[in-house]
Amino acid sequence: MSGKRISKVSIIIPVYNNLQLLKKCISSLCQHRAGAEYELVIVDDGSTEPGMKEYLSNFENVIQQSNQGFIKACNHGAKVAIGEYLLFMNSDIEILHDDWLGRLVMVFEEKKDVGIVGCKLIFPDDTVQHCGMEFSSRHMNFIHRHYRAHKADPRVNQSRYVPAVTGALFMVRRKVWDELNGFDEQYVFGYFEDTDFCMRALEKGWKTYYCASVEMIHHQSATTGGCPSEVWFHNHEIFKQRWIRTGKLCRYPKITACYIVFNEAEFISESLASIYPWVHKIIIVEGCTEYTKQFARPDGSSSDGTVEKIKNFNDPQKKIVLIQGKWKDKTQMRNEYCKHLKGFDYALIVDGDEVWSYREMAKVEELMFREPHVRAFSFGMYEFWKDFTRVNKGVWEQFLGRRTLIKLDKGLKYKDHLTPVTEDGQVIPATLHPEIHFHHYNYCQSDEKIKQKFEYYLKKGTPGFKLNENWYEEVWKAWDKDRVKVESTTGNHPFGGGYTVEYLGDHPEAVRNHPKYQHFLFIRKRSILFTCDLNFQLPFFHRLTPYDVNPLDPFAHDVKVFVLYDFLSHYSKNEIQSILNNLCALLDNQGEIRILEPDAEKITRAFCSRHISISDLNNLLLGNPNHQFGQRKTLLNVSLLKIMLLAGGFSFIQSLDRPDFFLEIRAFKSPIYNIFRHLKGGI
Structure with a gap:
C-alpha cells in the first residue's frame, strides 16, 4: 500500500x-x-x-x-x-x-x-x-x-x-x-x-x-x-x-389541537404535555353545558381545578388559547373552536383524558406526509378501566372511528357532537388506522367523576345508557368486589357486554409521574415486556442486547421478571427453545418468566354464551389476521412448554388459572424454588 x-x-x-x-x-x-x-x-x-x-x-x-x-x-x-x-x-x-x-x-x-x-x-x-x-x-x-x-x-x-x-x-x-x-x-x-x-x-x-x-x-x-x-x-x-419540523427541507403542516373540557383536572396536564411539541396552537373550550351545570361553579366553569391546571401549564411558546363560557351542549363547544382554525392545515381533536405517546404521535405525523389526500384520520385507542393495569375489550372496541385528525382545506364545523362536516355541510370521510393508538383514561377517574359522567349521559338521553340505568352500582361498584362475576354475566360496558384484560404495554411519557403509573409499576413487578405484537416493536429475541428491549425506565437497572406475551404464536419450536435458553442465562437467581397464552376452553365458553364476538374469538385464538406474521406458526400445549422450560434451565414451573382469557405459566430460577420442588416431588 x-x-x-x-x-x-x-x-x-x-x-x-x-x-x-x-x-x-x-x-x-x-x-x-x-x-x-x-x-x-x-x-x-x-x-x-x-x-x-x-x-x-x-x-x-x-x-x-x-x-x-x-x-x-x-x-x-x-x-x-x-x-x-x-x-x-x-x-x-x-x-x-x-x-x-x-x-x-x-x-x-x-x-x-x-x-x-x-x-x-x-x-x-x-x-x-x-x-x-x-x-x-x-x-x-x-x-x-x-x-x-x-x-x-x-x-x-x-x-x-x-x-x-x-x-x-x-x-x-x-x-x-x-x-x-x-x-x-x-x-x-x-x-x-x-x-x-x-x-x-x-x-x-x-x-x-x-x-x-x-x-x-x-x-x-x-x-x-x-x-x-x-x-x-x-x-x-x-x-x-x-x-x-423546522421547515428547512419541506413545508411542515400547521396543526391546531382542539379540546372541549369540563372537570378534566385529573389528566388535562398530561394530555397537553403529550401533544404540545407537535402542534402550533391549542384551543381549549371550557365550561358546563345545560346537562352538567349542577357540577359547575356559579360562573359555569369546572369545579375540580381544571381551569387552574390549564392556566398553570408551562406554555413557553404561548400556544394555548382558553375560551370559557356556559354552553348549550358539546356541539356548540366544538363549533366554538372551529371559529379559530383559519390558516391551519389540520385540526387534532383531543379529549382532556386522552394522552399520546411520543412514538404514536410520530406515526400520526408521518401519515400527514404519506397520505396528504386523506380528509380525516381515525385511530385505535387503549381504553383503560379503573387503573393503568387493565384495558377494555369486546364491545368497547366497536366504538372506534371518531375523526381525530381532520384536514381543514374545506373548512370545519359540527353537525352534532361527533359528526364533523365541511363548510358546505358535507360529512368528512375518514380513514381508520387501528394500528396507531392513543391512551384513553376516561374510566380511570374517581367514583364520583364516573357517577357524574353516567348521570350526564342518562339526563341527556344518550342512546344505550338507558338500557342499564343501575350500571353505576351493579357494574362499576360491583366490579371491585367480583370482577369475574360482572364480566361473565352483564359485562362491564354501560350498554352491556365487554370485559377487561391485563395491559402489557407501557404508558405515554407524559403520564409517568402520575400516581396511577407508580401503582402500575408496582403491579408489574418491574417487568421487561416482550411481545410479538408489532405495535410494541417486536424485539429480536435471538440477540437480546440492551437495544432489543424497552425496560420501564425507573427500574432498568433491576429487572427481575420477563413477561412474554403471545410468544408461542409465531415461532418454531427450535426458535422458542433458543429464546428460553437466552432468557434463562440473562436472569439472576431471583428471576422469573411469565408466559401468557390464550385459554381455548374459556374463550370458547365465552363465545358460546355470547360474551364475545366471532372476531374476538378469532383474534384471541388465532391472533390478529392483519398481523405481519399472519396466522400462528405453532401452538404448543402446556405440557410441551413445561418440558422446554426445564430444558432451558428453569427449575420450577407453575400453571396458574386466571380470571381473564389467558393461562399463566410461571417459570422460576430461584434456589428457594429448587428446594420447594425437591420437597414436593417435582411439578
Missing part, C-alpha cells in the same frame, strides 16, 4: 466483526491501483469475532475502542488521520477498478464548491444501491435515487450535484469536516448522520457531488446486522426535529 508518509487521502474503515468481508475489502483495496496517495486507518469498534485481532495485527495504523458504534468510530479515526481528504469506507465495500481514488480527488480539485463526494454503489447482482440521495416528504427522509435500477441505466451514469450521499462511502474535505466537527454524535449506531452532515455542510455553502465513474459493490448492512428499531426511531426523531 502506498503513501503512508505523504498521504493526500486518509481512508478510514470502521470495523465490527465480519472478518471475511473485511478481508475482501482490504484485498480489493490492494488489488486496484488507487490513483492517489493514501494512508489506511482501521478503527476496531470492539470486535469479538475469532481471528479478527490476529488479522488486524498485520496493519500499522489500527485504533482499538470499546463497542461505541459506527459514528464514534468514524470520528475517532478522523482525529488521528493526516490526509487533506477523509474517505470513510464501510468494511463491506468491494472496490472494482483502478484509479477510483484519483477520480474522487479530481472532483474536489475541479469543483471548489464541493465539500462531499460519493460514488456509485451496487449490489452483487449489478443493481444500484446508491447513486446519490434525494429528500422524500412522503418518507420524511432521504431516499436512494433510482434504487435497484441496473448499473448500466443512463440515469445512474451521469455525475451531478445531489442533496446528499450515503455514509457507506463518504469522502469529505478535511477543512469541511473540521468546520462541522465531524458526524454528530447525538445520532447513534449509524443512521441519519450522513444526510445530516450533508445538510449542515450545505448551510455553510458546501455542496455534495455524485461521481458516477467510480463504481463499487456494497454488501449492504452485512457489517452492522441492521438497525434496532428503537435506535432508528431515536435518530429519525433528531433528524425530523432539526430539518423537517
Whole structure:
C-alpha cells in the first residue's frame, strides 16, 4: 500500500466483526491501483469475532475502542488521520477498478464548491444501491435515487450535484469536516448522520457531488446486522426535529389541537404535555353545558381545578388559547373552536383524558406526509378501566372511528357532537388506522367523576345508557368486589357486554409521574415486556442486547421478571427453545418468566354464551389476521412448554388459572424454588 508518509487521502474503515468481508475489502483495496496517495486507518469498534485481532495485527495504523458504534468510530479515526481528504469506507465495500481514488480527488480539485463526494454503489447482482440521495416528504427522509435500477441505466451514469450521499462511502474535505466537527454524535449506531452532515455542510455553502465513474459493490448492512428499531426511531426523531419540523427541507403542516373540557383536572396536564411539541396552537373550550351545570361553579366553569391546571401549564411558546363560557351542549363547544382554525392545515381533536405517546404521535405525523389526500384520520385507542393495569375489550372496541385528525382545506364545523362536516355541510370521510393508538383514561377517574359522567349521559338521553340505568352500582361498584362475576354475566360496558384484560404495554411519557403509573409499576413487578405484537416493536429475541428491549425506565437497572406475551404464536419450536435458553442465562437467581397464552376452553365458553364476538374469538385464538406474521406458526400445549422450560434451565414451573382469557405459566430460577420442588416431588 502506498503513501503512508505523504498521504493526500486518509481512508478510514470502521470495523465490527465480519472478518471475511473485511478481508475482501482490504484485498480489493490492494488489488486496484488507487490513483492517489493514501494512508489506511482501521478503527476496531470492539470486535469479538475469532481471528479478527490476529488479522488486524498485520496493519500499522489500527485504533482499538470499546463497542461505541459506527459514528464514534468514524470520528475517532478522523482525529488521528493526516490526509487533506477523509474517505470513510464501510468494511463491506468491494472496490472494482483502478484509479477510483484519483477520480474522487479530481472532483474536489475541479469543483471548489464541493465539500462531499460519493460514488456509485451496487449490489452483487449489478443493481444500484446508491447513486446519490434525494429528500422524500412522503418518507420524511432521504431516499436512494433510482434504487435497484441496473448499473448500466443512463440515469445512474451521469455525475451531478445531489442533496446528499450515503455514509457507506463518504469522502469529505478535511477543512469541511473540521468546520462541522465531524458526524454528530447525538445520532447513534449509524443512521441519519450522513444526510445530516450533508445538510449542515450545505448551510455553510458546501455542496455534495455524485461521481458516477467510480463504481463499487456494497454488501449492504452485512457489517452492522441492521438497525434496532428503537435506535432508528431515536435518530429519525433528531433528524425530523432539526430539518423537517423546522421547515428547512419541506413545508411542515400547521396543526391546531382542539379540546372541549369540563372537570378534566385529573389528566388535562398530561394530555397537553403529550401533544404540545407537535402542534402550533391549542384551543381549549371550557365550561358546563345545560346537562352538567349542577357540577359547575356559579360562573359555569369546572369545579375540580381544571381551569387552574390549564392556566398553570408551562406554555413557553404561548400556544394555548382558553375560551370559557356556559354552553348549550358539546356541539356548540366544538363549533366554538372551529371559529379559530383559519390558516391551519389540520385540526387534532383531543379529549382532556386522552394522552399520546411520543412514538404514536410520530406515526400520526408521518401519515400527514404519506397520505396528504386523506380528509380525516381515525385511530385505535387503549381504553383503560379503573387503573393503568387493565384495558377494555369486546364491545368497547366497536366504538372506534371518531375523526381525530381532520384536514381543514374545506373548512370545519359540527353537525352534532361527533359528526364533523365541511363548510358546505358535507360529512368528512375518514380513514381508520387501528394500528396507531392513543391512551384513553376516561374510566380511570374517581367514583364520583364516573357517577357524574353516567348521570350526564342518562339526563341527556344518550342512546344505550338507558338500557342499564343501575350500571353505576351493579357494574362499576360491583366490579371491585367480583370482577369475574360482572364480566361473565352483564359485562362491564354501560350498554352491556365487554370485559377487561391485563395491559402489557407501557404508558405515554407524559403520564409517568402520575400516581396511577407508580401503582402500575408496582403491579408489574418491574417487568421487561416482550411481545410479538408489532405495535410494541417486536424485539429480536435471538440477540437480546440492551437495544432489543424497552425496560420501564425507573427500574432498568433491576429487572427481575420477563413477561412474554403471545410468544408461542409465531415461532418454531427450535426458535422458542433458543429464546428460553437466552432468557434463562440473562436472569439472576431471583428471576422469573411469565408466559401468557390464550385459554381455548374459556374463550370458547365465552363465545358460546355470547360474551364475545366471532372476531374476538378469532383474534384471541388465532391472533390478529392483519398481523405481519399472519396466522400462528405453532401452538404448543402446556405440557410441551413445561418440558422446554426445564430444558432451558428453569427449575420450577407453575400453571396458574386466571380470571381473564389467558393461562399463566410461571417459570422460576430461584434456589428457594429448587428446594420447594425437591420437597414436593417435582411439578
